[in-house]
Amino acid sequence: MPEGHSLHRYADALRADLAGEQLAVSSPQGRFAAEAAQLDGARLRGSEAYGKNLLLEFATGGTVHVHLGLRGLFLRYDDRAAIPRKGARLHLVGERAAYDLIAPITCALLDPDGVRRLLGTLGPDPLRAEADGDEAVRRLRAHPRSVGAALLDQSALAGVGNVYRAEVLYRPRIDPRTPAREVPAAAYAAVWEDLRVLMARGVRVGSILTVDELPDDAPPEQARYVYKQQACRGCGAPVRTWSLDGRDCYACEREQLGG
Ligand SMILES: [Zn+2]
Numbered sequence: 093m094p095e096g097h098s099l100h101r102y103a104d105a106l107r108a109d110l111a112g113e114q115l116a117v118s119s120p121q122g123r124f125a126a127e128a129a130q131l132d133g134a135r136l137r138g139s140e141a142y143g144k145n146l147l148l149e150f151a152t153g154g155t156v157h158v159h160l161g162l163r164g165l166f167l168r169y170d171d172r173a174a175i176p177r178k179g180a181r182l183h184l185v186g187e188r189a190a191y192d193l194i195a196p197i198t199c200a201l202l203d204p205d206g207v208r209r210l211l212g213t214l215g216p217d218p219l220r221a222e223a224d225g226d227e228a229v230r231r232l233r234a235h236p237r238s239v240g241a242a243l244l245d246q247s248a249l250a251g252v253g254n255v256y257r258a259e260v261l262y263r264p265r266i267d268p269r270t271p272a273r274e275v276p277a278a279a280y281a282a283v284w285e286d287l288r289v290l291m292a293r294g295v296r297v298g299s300i301l302t303v304d305e306l307p308d309d310a311p312p313e314q315a316r317y318v319y320k321q322q323a324c325r326g327c328g329a330p331v332r333t334w335s336l337d338g339r340d341c342y343a344c345e346r347e348q349l350g351g
């Protein structure tokens with residue numbers, strides 16, 4: 093699943109390529125056709141990511157909300173006349189580039205109230221400069237479940253997915269099964285700061301790299317301590333994998349689980 097760093101990369105690219113321009117907007121697949129017709133020819137004001145949500149704000153006052161889910165992606169074309177994929181939910185054409193949006197779980201047109209409601213459901217995003225880390229710590233500590241569940245709850249912290257969860261709990265050797273309220277505030281504050289650094293690296297590199305000593309061009313499968321690893325890259329002990337709310341959880345038997 094694309095985690096927050098992917099959405100911020102897309103938001104940056106769409107802003108650099110298309111913001112300020114009047115766009116041709118269409119829905120080759122048809123499911124967004126009525127909304128696309130309302131936006132066609134309108135100027136794109138901005139492109140922002142909040143956690144795993146991308147918002148494209150148009151001068152009409154309408155905002156396109158995109159959530160990529162597990163398999164969604166944007167395709168970029170240098171040629172503005174490129175023929176879109178037939179399955180594209182949304183096709184955007186500017187003066188210098190065109191984009192297809194493929195297989196999102198959400199592509200919806202929101203009014204300003206809808207945008208406010210959406211943002212009200214999200215916790216702080218470590219990749220946003222204005223994000224309040226103290227608020228994130230409060231929400232995580234107040235979570236009724238385990239710290240592993242809390243980190244994926246987008247209303248506590250926005251943008252973290254399965255890979256960052258596994259890695260950011262390994263680095264300070266926290267057991268993902270620990271009740272969220274039992275993790276000290278100082279430990280959450282350190283996780284928040286770590287996420288700010290790691291996710292910014294993800295935006296820069298385009299891949300999730302969490303092993304400090306490795307260069308940015310290391311293969312991603314080697315650049316993680318426990319996520320999808322057989323043996324812990326820190327100590328060599330087995331990595332245990334189990335399902336938490338349908339998502340795989342990974343932790344080092346020796347350093348995190350006390351095994
Ligand atoms: Zn280990």
